[in-house]
Amino acid sequence: MSTLSERVLGAGAGDYVDANVDRAYVHDGTGVLTLEAWKEMGCPGPAHPERLYILFDHIVPANNSTTAMLQRELRVFARSHGIHFSDIGGGVCHQLMGEGEVLPGEVVVGADSHSCTLGAFGAFATGVGATDMAAVWASGETWFRVPETIAVRLSGSFNGAAEAKDLALAVISKLGMDGASYKALEYIGEGTKLLSMEGRLTIANLATEAGAKTGLFYADDVTREYLLRFGHRVENQVPEPCTYVGEVRIDIGDLEPVVAVPPRVDTVKPVSSLEGLQLDQVFVGTCTNGRFEDLQRFSSIVKGKKVKVRTIVVPSSAEVLRKAADTGVLSSIIAAGCTIGTPGCGPCLGAHMGVISEGEVCLSTANRNFTNRMGIGGSIYLASVATAAASALAGVLTVPELVP
Amino acid sequence: MKLEGDAVCLGADIDTDVIIAGRYLRTKDRKIWVEHVFEDLDPSLGSRLRGAVIVAGNNFGCGSSREQAAVALKEAGLVAIVAPSFSRIFFRNAINIGLPVVEGDCHCTSGDHVVVDLDEWTVTCGGTRVPVRPLSARMQELLRAGGLVHHWRSKKP
Structure with a gap:
């Protein structure tokens, strides 16, 4: 009689286990420190390179020569050790792992806090830091306290x-x-x-x-x-x-459409209570809401209309982008006046591709609205795709109508 | 083992974005992280971490898994962190790089002398001694080795 976590990890809540890791992934951000820790550990090669993934998504394509150099090092490492590799434009790591990589019952670790995304498949999937990941590269294992x-x-x-x-x-x-x-x-x-x-x-x-x-x-x-x-x-x-x-x-x-008010994700209010809030940018995408279904929903609302505020749409993977292009979803979004970013994390973490200025408000479909995250002095309101679409059309925070 | 330093008191839910912002992550130069640690919370805070103990509220280190947050604090000279609870990834990261973190609820004022006793599992601050949760045996072993990399190297034949 077990919870799903207990079943996958093979032990009861509170127990400590050494788990065989079925899949482990890093991105261009966390991969850098993982590689540093790995070098310090002095291992000849990864225990199970076929279970490892290096997936570029955080700053894609590279924004300056320092980033380019760090990415080059990871690219060379992946290729020289036979590690699965996805270059710039491939998509967000969590999305790529969800495109037929992760299977139910697997133990999955990602060097990113949102690796819990893959729990959607009935896998035990969680985020780890760089040094923990380096140890997974080296041994193919990691330890967990089985959670309640x-x-x-x-x-x-x-x-x-x-x-x-x-x-x-x-x-x-x-x-x-x-x-x-x-x-x-x-x-x-x-x-x-x-x-x-x-x-x-x-x-x-x-x-x-x-x-x-x-x-x-x-x-x-x-x-x-x-x-x-x-x-x-x-x-x-x-x-x-x-x-x-x-x-x-x-x-x-x-349920009704809601927003998470900055700077906390748990300050959740009905969109109706803040309707009319002036927006400077709308951002649709990320590991939270950049999937095909999201883009399709967005396009069904903006189709044939024009957005009134600058709107950035970033597909979460190349496959999502391709499907959006093939089905006309992409052309409706572009015709509505939105701009499209390279598949990846976009401006979510404030490093690239849509950073906001002091005093600006961004309505985002991402998952974090912490202070200064998308730009110093800017504010982030988190909402659904439908709310983002209705608000982009109005230029102010707007309750979406029932989507057909 | 006893660790001592002056308290730097912080609130609850200190996230890793305010410890080190995303805009400073694209480097391997640890000096850059030390230079900008806590910049968005209080730009003067970074220079007060050397030899200090952070005494914080619940959920310290929530948000991103970026290990640079723990590294920045350690490189800035921080001795330890005491908080009633931590975000789990930050907690593991800190132990993995040899930065002592303990779960305990203590109340004090910035500047108070703090003693963290990792044998008795107590924290003394502002004249009061409170129990803290002992680290698991595994984490104690990692911390004693100076972190996961050192622990790994010591195990190698």
Whole structure:
């Protein structure tokens, strides 16, 4: 009788385990320090290079010669050791790992806090730092304290303009920024069944914003069908009675579009309560909301209209960009007056490609609104894709209408 | 082992973006991180970390997994961090690079003398002694070795 985390890690909550890591990934940001720690460890080569991934997404393409030099070093390292490698423009690491790499029941670590995203597949996926990752490169293993689990019990289905992002923010609002510290979240109940794979990835992505180690969905028919597109045949994971240390209940039908007000992700308010807030930039993308389904939703709202504020759309992977181009989604977005960035993290972390100035307000579909994150003195409001689209058209924060 | 220093008191939910901003990450030059540590919170704070103990509120180090945050604090000369709770990635990162972090709830004023006792698992500050949660055996071993890299090297034949 185990939680999904206990089942995957093969031990009870509170136990310490040395886990075999099935997949481990770094990006161009965290890969630099990982490589430094790796060199200091003095290993001849990675234990299991076929399980390792180096995926460039944070500053793509390189913004200056220092970045270019650091990226070059990682590129050479990946190639010389036979490590899976995705260069600039390939996409966000979490998205790429979700395009048929990670499978249910796997142990996955990423050198990025949002690695919990892959919990959407029923994997135990969590973020680690650079030195921990270097040890994974060296040994193929890492240690965990098996977390206790908080259940997020979902019922109902979306019946208004709310979407997965609003659900994820509602969970954080209930738990607070550290409400799930050291613990895992498990999304259970009838309400999970109607959530798309893309929606689940958005929800699991934000688990870390409540302090959680990971956020897991049990693999079901939706997971199975999604992975079949990548040629993987997987089994459903059937929940069994287990002990949760807490429970959050959400009726999805009750949700309304919300924003997270800076500088905290857990300051969540209805969009309606702040309607009319003047915006300087709208940003759609990231590991939270840059998937095809997101771009499609965005395009269905802005199609045939013009945005009134500068709007940056960054697909989360080359595959998402290709699909958007093939289906006309991209041309509708461009025709509405938006600009398109290289697949990757875009301006989310404030280093590149859409940094905001002092006094500016950005409405973003990303996952963090910390002080100065996207630019010194700027403010970030986090919202759903539909809210971003309706607001881009109005130039001010606007409640989205029901999307057909 | 006893660690001592003057308290630098901070609030809750200190995130890794304010410890070291994303705009300073594209380098291997640790001096740059030390130069800009806590810049967005209080630009004068960085120069007060040498020999100090940070006494903070809940959820210290939340947000990004960037290990540069822990490295910047250590390189700036910080002795230890005491907080009721930490973000889990930051906590592991700190231990992995040999920066002592302990979970405990102590109340004091910046400038108070702080003693962190890693044998008795107590923190004394502002004249009061409070218990802190002992690190797991594994983390104690890593910290004693000076971090994960040193621990790894010491295990090699």
